[in-house]
Amino acid sequence: MSASKRQQILDTALVLFVQQGLEGAATAKIAREAGVATGTLFHHFSNKQALIAALYLEIKQELADRLPALRADQPTREMACRMWQAAMAWALDHPDKIRFLLAYYQSPVLTPATRRTAKFDTLGFVLELIKMGQARGELAPYPHELMMEACHSLFMASAGYFIDHPEQAADPRQQEGAMAIFWNALAAPGHRLP
Known part of the structure; x- marks a missing residue:
């Protein structure tokens, strides 16, 4: 109970x-x-800040649980695409959760420690994908923390856009475009999409 x-x-x-x-x-x-x-x-x-942090981490964990496992036998872009598609499907099914994440990610109410836990513990497998892609030369050799922040920001911006514009979310060209923008921001030269 x-x-x-x-x-x-x-x-x-x-x-x-x-x-x-x-x-x-x-x-x-x-x-x-x-x-x-x-x-x-x-x-x-214990207080409202603890409630907000718990809600934030619960939502991030729910999203993480929806994503497919890493597979070392697949190209980095293929894994990133599978994760992106699963995450976007979850986001579109849970618009209020995305709105909450968008509203409070930069809020001083969420401590840097809470944001870091979500990014590197709950979604740590994204960091593993980045490291794998960098080792293969498929992803640019940018600092890991910066890459994680870029992943978060690009996904949240796209999810927020599609939630606010459901007609665009239903358009495969829009979805492919969002994924291409995400991939190209992280990809090494020679691995970017046209």
Whole structure:
């Protein structure tokens, strides 16, 4: 029951944060809408910042769980494309989760440690793909942290665009274009798409 109350709080917080922002979504309001006492909310989350961090990491983990495993026998671009397509399909199925990530990624409420955990622990296999691609000469030899930030930013920008423009999301040329922009930003010369 405790785990389900925690999940009720997270689900309600997501809706209220997206609809009303941080200020409008007070912890008392989140608790009331979730059907729990305010004390129950604070039993699971010490403060609003902890609630936001937990929600952020949960969403990132949900996305990570949706992505295919790395396969060393496949070309880097093929693996990157499979991950991109799976991530984009998940994003389009969960627009409020993407809106939350977009709204709060640069917020001072999310600590650098939380962002780093999401990037390098939860989505650490993306870093492994980057290292593999660099070792093969398929990806540019840029610093790993910069590459991870570029991956995040390009994916989130594309996902946000497609969520705001669903007619574009349904167009295969738009989807292919988004993937090509992503790949070309990371690819080594000679491995870029036309």
